[in-house]
Amino acid sequence: MGTSHQRGYVTLRGKQWYGYFRKVVNDPTTDEQKTVRVPVILGLKSKMSKFEAREALQREITKQIGKPGSPTRVMNDGSVTFAWFVKNRFLPLKEAVWKEETAKTKTILIQSDLVDPLGEIPLANFDKFSLQLHLNKLAITRSKDTVLQMRAYLRDIFAEAVDQDFLTKDPARKVKVPTQLRETDTTTLTWDQLGLALAELTLRDRILLELDMTNALRPSELLAFRWKCFDYDACTLKIIETVYKGKIRPWGKTKKSLTVIHIPQKLADDLETWRVECEERAREAASKDKKKSPELSPDDFIFANEVGGFLDTDNFRKRVLHKLARNLGLPKLTFQVIRRTIATLAQKKGTVKDVQGVMRHSRTATTTDVYMQEIPESVQATVNSINRELRKSSEKNHRKTVKPLPDAVTLGGKVLKHGAVSVKVFGNLTPNDTKRERRELASC
Template sequence: MLLDARGTLVADAEQARRAIYGGKKMARRRFQHGSLFRRGRRNKVWVGRWWEEIINPDGSIGRTRRAEVLGTVAELPSRSRAMEVLSKRLNPINSGTQRPQSTRSYSDFITKDWMPVVLPTLKYATQKHYRYILDIHLLPTFGSIRLTDIKRECVQSFLAAKLNSGLAWKTVKHIRSVFGRTLATAEDWGYINQNPVSKTELPRRPRNLSPRHVLQPHQVHLLTKELSEPSRSIALLLVLTGLRIGELLALRWKAVDLTAGTLRVIETVYDGHFDTPKTDRSARLIPLGAEAVALLKRLSQDQVNANSLVFATRAGGPLSRHNLLRRHLKPACKKLELGGITWHSLRHSHATMLDATGAPLGTVQALLGHSSSEITREIYLHAIPDDQRKAVAGVEALVFGLKRTQVAGASQSGA
């Protein structure tokens, strides 16, 4: 048994050939020398022309005339030099290593092939993210362009334009990732010979010097006093455990062991859709402190069964993180003048407090479920700056001869 171009099992080679080439026999391959001519007045260039086989939208094989600039006359001063370049360009065609190219547009491939076949294999949250990137950034620019006409140079220019437009480096990185993944599928399925995105680069990520929004311990107490249930318990557990909001809202009582003082992360939820945790390391066992256990014991008094969610709607479904943020957390933070705080800020607050206690990097990484220590270390860049204050105060003590007690008092009042 063999596979045709769409991945369908066929009986023999002849059937496979007909499935790939629309039932038409391919013309015998002819050795090509191509044609060569000069173009331009001031900046003269050598242009080569040749024939290429293409795959039409109906699957049949056709031929098309190609033209390509081989170089400037200054770079290739003689016709023989230009012919050498043209011969190298034609070598994959003459040797039979270059496959027929598709005439399909990027939009046609995405909407008819990639979205129905590949997109459903991704996690729900990832699907939403990919759809957004495609609809807002990729399809408006590349939708009408043929897959074979998307070149590395135009992709590199596109990424540079996105960075220059003011988009965050991380956003442009995501755009490049989605673009590369879709074209990798096009390459695997034979629509293009090489993924042009794989040869592009982004500049080094700029250091983010703006402080990350985190809460200090006394601010946690102020916030929990201001919040009503269930947001109060949700906020406190996020700070005490470092869970992601989707992990906490997907937490079921069967994953909580109040006797052992642990909870197990086995699910996450996004817009009402349950899924496996974000990464392999995200599926983890979290130790609970005495306060977290006491809080969960109080909540367990309303427990229906082991499969019930710890935080649920009246119908038993998951709460909406967006509604809780808009109706509860944001108004409370605005009243307390705690700007920029989100549910994820509470997870970062947990990380920075772990750092302040002197917890090793590997321990923090395991508790947070990060896939790499680099992610954890990045959070450390925004840790509570108490140690930095003490260090600077120590320098002042040496310079001005201040007593340590005076320095300590000054640093506390400055905090």
């Protein structure tokens, strides 16, 4: 087994970029290994530069051989393990489409739930039964979302193994999601519970949490606000960046994350009050330390920590939210619970599209299927309303179809008491029906 450091080379042939690299394969006639030069069509010259063509070639080399510097393998080598394939062939391809922090999180999940328990097994030894059995075990200890992710990763990994000729058949193609899954947390709070939480906080934390509740902000967006993002006259805040794992990022979770959001006038007034207080604190700090500026900078964070940086999400959750949940006896209080609660309660405040706009989701299904939960009182009121409409319609139609009986009717010149003769039959009598035998028959 050798080590490959090749980068290949690209050349222009006509209007297309071509790339070339070396690959070790088995010679079918001698059953020995040999090195061949592999040509790859990279794309049109009009659509990519030479630098982009080189990048495309590197992706193809990574797909077929592995990362530069990784051990090379021969196609259809039965000793290739699951761990080796994931590390050298699957993850390098995903790194091209995953963001840095996303790649770290997903790599850890794949390592703990797939690679650690299955890593030493050769790819060729897997079948549908063994993979289904592993997924069933995960369903016992892992959440529903985790099991669904692992099933998706298994299918991606083995589909890639087939695509790269390590396998001839995909054993994960028909692996099913176990029916017995742990329920996903759907905790929501009431308006009163949210109000109680706000009443317990100091000015800064109350504004922070009220802003989060009002606009259903993600913590990565909420804690990244700077004073230059706040427009008091327009009552708006502009999301220009996010914070995650101690880093500032110039992008958000979705395309709609970075945008301008509206804030109510009273909340804007509170933010302006907080700005005045921050300016006073800055002047006090400057009087004690001449190196510090007495002016509040537009680049300063609105909700800054003690050293002027942005607040840590985990720290705020444990220090403020969890403490509030314990003191007020709330079932749970996190940023995720707040977003889910606002999406649920806002059903009575606007349309589904309005709620989607508040949540800034790219798809309506995310708003309705993931965040919105049913409100028992609302369901009960809906059932009562449906029943009222049914009864109203039924009673109305009943009055139209059923004619009231007269107090007395006349038959053959004699007055009969109510109920003696059917009104329906009496109304259908012909002159001949007044004969005795016909009348007796009609009365039956």
